[in-house]
Amino acid sequence: MTSRRNFLQKLSASAMALPFLPGSVSLPDFENLAYQQGKVLRVAIMGLGSYGTRVADAMQACKRAKLVGAISGTPAKLKDWQSKYNIPAKNCYNYENFDQIKNNRDIDAVYVITPNALHRDQVIRVAKAGKHAICEKPMAINAKEGQEMVDACRQANVKLLVGYRLHFEPNTLEIIRMRKAGELGKVMFFQGLSGFKIGDPKQWRLNKELAGGGAMMDIGIYSINGARYMVGEEPVWVTAQETKTDPVKFKEGVDETIQFQLGFPGGAVASCLSTYTMNNLDRFFLNGEKGFAELFPATGYGPIKGRTHKGELTGPHTTHQTVQMDEMAAIIFDNKQPVVPVDGAEGLKDLKIIDAIFQAVKTGRKVELKG
Ligand code: NAD
Numbered sequence: 197m198t199s200r201r202n203f204l205q206k207l208s209a210s211a212m213a214l215p216f217l218p219g220s221v222s223l224p225d226f227e228n229l230a231y232q233q234g235k236v237l238r239v240a241i242m243g244l245g246s247y248g249t250r251v252a253d254a255m256q257a258c259k260r261a262k263l264v265g266a267i268s269g270t271p272a273k274l275k276d277w278q279s280k281y282n283i284p285a286k287n288c289y290n291y292e293n294f295d296q297i298k299n300n301r302d303i304d305a306v307y308v309i310t311p312n313a314l315h316r317d318q319v320i321r322v323a324k325a326g327k328h329a330i331c332e333k334p335m336a337i338n339a340k341e342g343q344e345m346v347d348a349c350r351q352a353n354v355k356l357l358v359g360y361r362l363h364f365e366p367n368t369l370e371i372i373r374m375r376k377a378g379e380l381g382k383v384m385f386f387q388g389l390s391g392f393k394i395g396d397p398k399q400w401r402l403n404k405e406l407a408g409g410g411a412m413m414d415i416g417i418y419s420i421n422g423a424r425y426m427v428g429e430e431p432v433w434v435t436a437q438e439t440k441t442d443p444v445k446f447k448e449g450v451d452e453t454i455q456f457q458l459g460f461p462g463g464a465v466a467s468c469l470s471t472y473t474m475n476n477l478d479r480f481f482l483n484g485e486k487g488f489a490e491l492f493p494a495t496g497y498g499p500i501k502g503r504t505h506k507g508e509l510t511g512p513h514t515t516h517q518t519v520q521m522d523e524m525a526a527i528i529f530d531n532k533q534p535v536v537p538v539d540g541a542e543g544l545k546d547l548k549i550i551d552a553i554f555q556a557v558k559t560g561r562k563v564e565l566k567g
Contacts, residue, residue, distance in 0.1 A: 237525035239330070240265025240287060240303050242294070242318060243310035244273045247332065250497075251309060251359075252281055254517035260525035265303045267294045298325035305330055305528065307359075311406040312413055316341040323352040328528050332359045334417050334550065335543030337408025342547040346540040355528050356540035360421065361520045363536040366511025367500045368425070371482065371489040372535060374504060375428055381486030383464045386427050388419025389479045390495065391453075391471035397445045402472075410450035412550055416470025418495040419480075420549050423458055423466040425536045426482045426489070431458035431466070434549060434563045436556035441473060456553050 239261055241248050255263045265287035266277045274288045289297060297303055305328035308318045316336045322329040329349060335358050336342040349356035362368050374380055392415060400406040407413055424430065436456035446452035452473055458466040471477060480494040480502075487505035494500065499513035526532035527539075536542075552563040 234260055234526065235529045237261040237328075237521070237528055238264040238302060238304045239521070240267055240289075240297065240306045240327075242267035242306055242308045242322075244268045244270070244277060245309065248307075248309040251307065251517045251521070252277070254515045255521055256281070257515065257518045258521050258525075261521035265289070265297075265300070265306075267291065267297075267306065295321055295325050297322075297327060304328060305355075305524075308332060309359075311400045312408045313337050313406050316345055319345045319356065320348040323348045323354050323356070326352060326354065328355045328357070330357045330359060330524060331543070333421075333543070334408070334413045334547060335540065336547060337413065339544060339547040339551050342540070342544040346544055349540060356543075357524050357527065357538050358540065358543035359520065360536070360538045360542065361516035362418075362422070362495055362500075363425065363534055363538050364514075364519045364523050365498070365500050365516060366514060367491060367502050367509040368494075369535055370509055370511055371491070371502070371504065372425060372428070374487075374489065374506075375426070375482070375484070379487060379506075380482065380484030380489065380504075383427050383462065383482060383484045385464060385481075385483040386423050386458075386466040386468075387479070387481040388422050388466060388468040388494075389477040390415045390417075390419040390422075391469060391474050391477035393475050394472040402445065402447075402450055404447065404449040407450070409550070409554070410446055410452060411470045411472040412451050412454055412553060415472070416451075416454060416456075416468070416553075417546055417550065418478075419466075419468040419470060420458075420546050420553075422480050422494060423468060424545065426480055427460050427462075427464050427466065429460040429462055429464070430545065430565070431549060432461050432565055433459040434552040434556050434565060435561075436553045438557045446472065451554075451557075454553060454557060456556070458549070 241252055252263050255261055263281050266274055266283055267289045268274050269291050277283055306322040307330040308315055309332045312334050315331050319329045319331050401414055436454055438451055439453045440446055453471040456468050478494050478496055479492040482489045489504040491500060491502035502509045552565055556563045
């Protein structure tokens with residue numbers, strides 16, 4: 197605080213020293229300059245696909261995070277990123293040699309944005325190289341792998357964060373604030389609808405080896421995660437039912453549609469749908485004894501829209517990935533505690549629920565969840 201005050205004092209003094217030229221001098225943005233004093237998180241992105249590119253673009257507007265490196269198996273993509281994002285060649289690696297990143301003092305963290313089944317090994321290698329790991333959702337393809345990642349990062353004394361961008365989204369946070377303030381009363385019910393109609397049957401998302409499943413890993417996870425942050429509790433049981441209309445496209449182990457229910461200790465229940473065969477499914481609805489909250493769309497890239505029993509939600513539209521990366525810099529360097537966690541333990545909670553959903557589908561039974 198003292199240093200911030202000193203900084204602001206110095207700045208005001210220099211601002212006052214400027215000649216007053218109406219129309220030609222704009223005063224410094226004190227808040228932004230003070231914010232920039234924090235250490236900048238220097239990030240390398242691994243996996244230069246569609247979401248990796250979205251994150252790279254969004255990071256150009258970050259104040260505390262900077263894209264400085266890239267890891268890819270395709271030399272042409274690395275060349276392209278070097279010129280597009282001004283990345284030095286010395287900060288570029290491939291999947292064979294990226295362990296050498298441990299000798300690169302210009303990179304603090306690696307953001308893993310590859311197919312789901314690769315996350316475990318890649319994050320563990322990042323941790324062993326002594327770099328903080330940011331990993332896309334799902335953090336891994338089951339809880340056992342997720343636990344191994346958490347353990348490896350703990351052992352290496354690096355942070356593990358998961359790309360849960362909605363945890364920083366203004367309208368989502370407003371509903372969480374209202375629920376915590378008791379404005380919805382006792383929460384009784386959550387509905388989560390997550391799905392889209394998937395195209396190309398040859399893509400990795402429909403390959404069990406790379407995806408670890410089907411719609412649940414990719415899109416159903418939003419309803420699982422959303423149920424937890426909207427209700428504000430951890431579920432204690434799961435039931436689930438699967439339907440498959442196209443067993444050629446959705447092979448063994450690749451789920452097409454799963455309906456699942458979660459039971460919470462306070463008595464609330466969640467009823468959710470995860471699917472790869474229907475569009476227009478991106479809606480959260482939370483109901484309490486005193487009011488309700490709805491987000492529709494709830495998890496897309498925005499604007500996230502919604503309303504509560506008090507009226508429309510009017511939070512600003514943000515570029516989720518820009519805010520996420522700035523917030524992650526503060527989490528890593530300043531130990532900032534976000535309203536909803538984005539750490540490895542949080543990613544692991546979703547994986548335990550996914551394991552239980554698959555077990556419930558297989559057995560047709562209610563599966564109890566242990567802490
Ligand atoms: P994508 O197919 O567009 O990109 C994947 C990248 O991984 C490609 O550049 C590909 O070359 C690379 N790759 C490395 N090894 C590979 C292999 N063995 N097989 C196939 N590709 C390989 O996929 P995407 O949409 O960018 O998804 C990547 C990850 O990001 C997934 O885990 C996904 O769930 C996650 N994702 C998150 C969000 C979000 O909003 N948080 C959105 C989209 C994707």
